[in-house]
Amino acid sequence: MRSRVRFITAISVALLLGGWLLYASLGGALETYAGPGEVQSGSTYRLNALVASGAPADAPERAQSAEGLRFSVLDKEDGKPLEVIYRGNVPDAFKDGREIVITGELKNGVFEAQRNSMVTLCPSKFSDNPSDHEPLVDIPDVNGT
Amino acid sequence: MVFVIIFISAMTLGTIVLISWPLIGPQGDAARAASRTRKSRELDDALNRSLDAITEIDFDHRAGHLSDDDFAELDENERARALELLRRKDAQEGRV
Amino acid sequence: MSLVGRAALLLALAAAVYGIYAALRARQPGQGLWQRSAEGAVYGVFGLTSAAMATMWLALLTDQFELRNVAEYTSSSLDWWFKISALWGSQAGSLLLWAWILTGFSAAVVYLNRERNRELMPVVVAVLMGIAVFFTFLLSFISSPFETLATVPEDGRGLNPLLQNPYMVIHPPLLYLGYVGLGVPFAFAMAALVEKRLDNEWISSVRTWTIFAWGFLGIGILLGSRWAYEELGWGGYWAWDPVENAAFMPWLVATAFLHSVMVQERRGMLRIWNMSLIVLTFSLALFGTFLTRSGIIASVHAFGESTLGVWFLVFIAVVMGGSVALIIARLPLLRSSHSLESFISREAVFLYNNLLLIGLAFAVFWGTIFPVISETARGTRITVGQGYYDQIAMPIGIALLILTGVGPLIPWRKASLDALRRRFLIPLGITAVAAVLLALFTPAWDNWAAGLVFASAAFVFSCISSEYWRGIKVQHALGGVSWPGALLRLFAKNRRRYGGYLVHLGIVVLFIGFAGSTAFTTSGDLVLNQGQRGEVAGLEFEYESSLRERDEHRGTVGVNLRVFEDGDQIATMKPRTNFYFADEQRSTEIAIRSTPQRDIYIVLVGLSEGGVARISVFVNPLVMWIWIAGVIIAIGTTIAAWPRRRREEPVTADRREKTAAGS
Numbered sequence: 001m002r003s004r005v006r007f008i009t010a011i012s013v014a015l016l017l018g019g020w021l022l023y024a025s026l027g028g029a030l031e032t033y034a035g036p037g038e039v040q041s042g043s044t045y046r047l048n049a050l051v052a053s054g055a056p057a058d059a060p061e062r063a064q065s066a067e068g069l070r071f072s073v074l075d076k077e078d079g080k081p082l083e084v085i086y087r088g089n090v091p092d093a094f095k096d097g098r099e100i101v102i103t104g105e106l107k108n109g110v111f112e113a114q115r116n117s118m119v120t121l122c123p124s125k126f127s128d129n130p131s132d133h134e135p136l137v138d139i140p141d142v143n144g145t
Numbered sequence: 146m147v148f149v150i151i152f153i154s155a156m157t158l159g160t161i162v163l164i165s166w167p168l169i170g171p172q173g174d175a176a177r178a179a180s181r182t183r184k185s186r187e188l189d190d191a192l193n194r195s196l197d198a199i200t201e202i203d204f205d206h207r208a209g210h211l212s213d214d215d216f217a218e219l220d221e222n223e224r225a226r227a228l229e230l231l232r233r234k235d236a237q238e239g240r241v
Numbered sequence: 242m243s244l245v246g247r248a249a250l251l252l253a254l255a256a257a258v259y260g261i262y263a264a265l266r267a268r269q270p271g272q273g274l275w276q277r278s279a280e281g282a283v284y285g286v287f288g289l290t291s292a293a294m295a296t297m298w299l300a301l302l303t304d305q306f307e308l309r310n311v312a313e314y315t316s317s318s319l320d321w322w323f324k325i326s327a328l329w330g331s332q333a334g335s336l337l338l339w340a341w342i343l344t345g346f347s348a349a350v351v352y353l354n355r356e357r358n359r360e361l362m363p364v365v366v367a368v369l370m371g372i373a374v375f376f377t378f379l380l381s382f383i384s385s386p387f388e389t390l391a392t393v394p395e396d397g398r399g400l401n402p403l404l405q406n407p408y409m410v411i412h413p414p415l416l417y418l419g420y421v422g423l424g425v426p427f428a429f430a431m432a433a434l435v436e437k438r439l440d441n442e443w444i445s446s447v448r449t450w451t452i453f454a455w456g457f458l459g460i461g462i463l464l465g466s467r468w469a470y471e472e473l474g475w476g477g478y479w480a481w482d483p484v485e486n487a488a489f490m491p492w493l494v495a496t497a498f499l500h501s502v503m504v505q506e507r508r509g510m511l512r513i514w515n516m517s518l519i520v521l522t523f524s525l526a527l528f529g530t531f532l533t534r535s536g537i538i539a540s541v542h543a544f545g546e547s548t549l550g551v552w553f554l555v556f557i558a559v560v561m562g563g564s565v566a567l568i569i570a571r572l573p574l575l576r577s578s579h580s581l582e583s584f585i586s587r588e589a590v591f592l593y594n595n596l597l598l599i600g601l602a603f604a605v606f607w608g609t610i611f612p613v614i615s616e617t618a619r620g621t622r623i624t625v626g627q628g629y630y631d632q633i634a635m636p637i638g639i640a641l642l643i644l645t646g647v648g649p650l651i652p653w654r655k656a657s658l659d660a661l662r663r664r665f666l667i668p669l670g671i672t673a674v675a676a677v678l679l680a681l682f683t684p685a686w687d688n689w690a691a692g693l694v695f696a697s698a699a700f701v702f703s704c705i706s707s708e709y710w711r712g713i714k715v716q717h718a719l720g721g722v723s724w725p726g727a728l729l730r731l732f733a734k735n736r737r738r739y740g741g742y743l744v745h746l747g748i749v750v751l752f753i754g755f756a757g758s759t760a761f762t763t764s765g766d767l768v769l770n771q772g773q774r775g776e777v778a779g780l781e782f783e784y785e786s787s788l789r790e791r792d793e794h795r796g797t798v799g800v801n802l803r804v805f806e807d808g809d810q811i812a813t814m815k816p817r818t819n820f821y822f823a824d825e826q827r828s829t830e831i832a833i834r835s836t837p838q839r840d841i842y843i844v845l846v847g848l849s850e851g852g853v854a855r856i857s858v859f860v861n862p863l864v865m866w867i868w869i870a871g872v873i874i875a876i877g878t879t880i881a882a883w884p885r886r887r888r889e890e891p892v893t894a895d896r897r898e899k900t901a902a903g904s
Contacts, residue, residue, distance in 0.1 A: 163285040163288075207718070208711050
């Protein structure tokens with residue numbers, strides 16, 4: 001008897017916790033990974049793309065200004081471009097050709113990124129391809145650059 | 146290259162010696178003596194654990210973390226265990 | 242060079258395989274010599290991986306650029322200590338470090354147990370060597386650290402400037418000491434299951450290992466945060482990145498394990514649970530290595546596609562499948578000798594603590610793998626935002642914080658209301674006073690969650706202090722010591738408990754740092770001409786002077802800022818930005834001024850040709866306490882884990898009589 005009560009308590013606690021998790025993850029801020037060709041207005045995306053050549057050298061300064069940093073990104077596969085506007089901290093590794101992930105929404109054909117959401121990726125870390133002779137910059141084990 | 150070969154052979158040889166020495170080296174008395182001290186060592190460990198537990202139970206009781214009844218029960222069990230270990234130890238050392 | 246390293250790893254693989262064979266053979270009665278041979282193999286494997294490590298380090302220090310890992314992660318101009326740490330910059334190198342630490346631990350386990358736990362040791366050795374086989378196999382055939390390049394480059398590509406930081410030198414090894422250290426209790430647990438020795442023996446044999454591994458993991462995580470804080474320039478130290486989560490999950494489950502084993506020791510309950518926890522802990526440690534090395538969670542770090550992932554998944558499946566099957570086979574022997582009698586008792590509080598920790602670990606796990614799940618289920622990679630983690634971690638964190646104070650005060654088995662009132666009256670009174678004082682003199686309650694954390698911190702602090710006081714009184718009453726002597730003897734006699742309470746105090750301090758720095762951060766961007774002043778969070782920043790320097794490797798720009806508070810100058814701060822010509826890499830050097838009240842954190846965003854400086858300023862209250870907490874936790878962990886000195890004469894006549902008298 002006693003153990004059954006305990007069992008039921010445990011199960012309901014677990015269910016409650018699970019339900020809450022589901023609610024928190026599904027009802028909360030969900031962000032879809034997408035390339036430049038896939039974003040649509042009205043929901044939040046994590047845009048994954050390459051920085052098109054011609055990104056300004058003074059990107060960090062521009063990103064701090066009221067107008068924000070404007071630059072173009074290209075789809076990793078089909079090269080489809082998209083214009084991005086961004087404010088906030090620009091990681092050191094940001095430059096032409098770098099793969100980035102940036103969170104935001106599409107508004108009037110321009111991807112408006114959330115503040116401080118830019119993360120630079122490093123495609124060549126732990127690559128198994130010996131011919132990969134991009135300048136190597138490995139992003140270490142902790143945290144977003 | 147010669148150096149590399151010597152080094153690799155040395156590593157191989159060293160490993161083989163480490164592995165096979167216990168099987169082919171001198172054994173017998175030494176191994177038996179080791180097994181005897183080992184048995185008494187294990188008994189000592191168990192006894193030490195048990196005595197520590199008695200102290201800790203006593204401490205918990207004094208600090209109010211164990212009720213009198215719980216303390217009596219736990220203490221009795223642990224002491225019985227310690228006594229049993231002591232008896233085994235005496236037997237092993239030939240003291241009866 | 243490459244040949245020596247490869248040969249050492251291959252030999253290590255062979256010796257490890259032999260070690261498993263010999264250890265299993267030693268399980269038969271009368272085959273004790275095989276165990277000695279297996280242990281010889283363990284020492285041999287350690288010697289061989291050490292030889293591989295030494296070869297790799299030699300290659301790094303002497304710029305052997307024909308090796309891929311040397312060419313890609315160092316350059317001839319790199320400082321020697323970064324060359325040494327470049328070993329774990331690469332995938333294969335970090336696996337080598339894993340294998341080296343694992344075999345080193347295995348050798349230590351064998352040595353320390355050469356006369357102990359003889360029934361358990363064969364299986365322990367077999368399990369440890371099994372893990373070693375996995376890693377040396379990967380290192381020999383899948384991802385070799387000694388891979389050579391067809392054309393030898395003139396110079397290496399150098400180490401990412403972000404990694405040229407002392408915290409990054411020690412962070413990965415510490416993390417690995419934690420991950421790998423958790424393999425030892427796992428091996429003992431498996432041995433206990435196989436040999437059906439399911440009393441508390443295996444737990445007390447690995448107590449020190451578990452606590453140390455847990456401590457290393459925790460300190461490793463903290464140093465990683467510190468690195469992120471000082472290098473990355475966004476003013477924070479934790480972002481719920483998959484790679485951070487990878488280390489955090491096993492830490493959470495190991496924390497649960499450390500607590501629930503005490504219930505087993507004292508009350509004989511939760512045996513199955515403890516077994517499951519240690520299996521889960523070790524699996525999560527492997528999963529953590531897998532996450533950082535596989536590229537499956539392509540979120541923030543996108544470590545390129547790697548062939549290792551599959552191997553790791555298979556190995557994790559084998560580890561989990563094997564141990565779960567073993568646990569199920571031994572279920573009848575794992576029955577509890579007691580059951581939970583009251584929901585207000587020490588064991589119940591441990592259970593709540595466990596449920597919360599496991600719940601949090603599961604939530605983090607769910608969030609981390611959510612993109613993979615959604616891709617499988619719906620075809621799109623959807624990720625949870627940071628809000629998800631914050632939303633879940635905050636309430637669970639506060640509940641756990643309160644339990645760190647409640648737990649130690651609640652008696653075992655059943656707490657009477659009267660006892661509860663006696664114990665909690667003073668701490669609750671102190672909490673109420675503290676809450677009021679906080680409201681009157683600080684802005685703590687402007688953010689209710691932070692206010693709650695501060696009030697809970699006062700509560701836990703007074704609970705733990707009262708528990709120390711209670712212990713001191715008992716110790717003093719036992720006689721023979723002064724009051725301060727009683728405190729020392731308290732630590733000496735029950736290291737785990739009172740060291741553990743010190744860790745609890747560290748956790749309190751940690752939460753104070755978290756609350757202050759998450760709830761009350763102020764930031765602002767300033768655009769200043771020379772001589773101009775700007776204001777952020779009530780502080781004034783005056784752009785005093787600038788500098789531009791360049792040498793053959795890099796150019797540096799910097800500004801010197803004078804910081805004023807209430808009109809008085811409190812500091813001169815010098816944020817810098819370096820630009821490395823070789824790889825066109827920018828590297829920001831953040832200026833941080835740390836005081837117990839707050840950190841002033843300045844990033845130089847840019848300095849225009851005309852001399853206009855753009856800076857980002859973060860004012861982060863109480864961050865310093867996070868690092869102080871790390872030190873307290875490290876000290877507490879060391880005290881808790883420090884092995885007892887073995888008594889030379891194990892049983893004194895005095896104790897013999899006492900024992901007899903009591904029964």
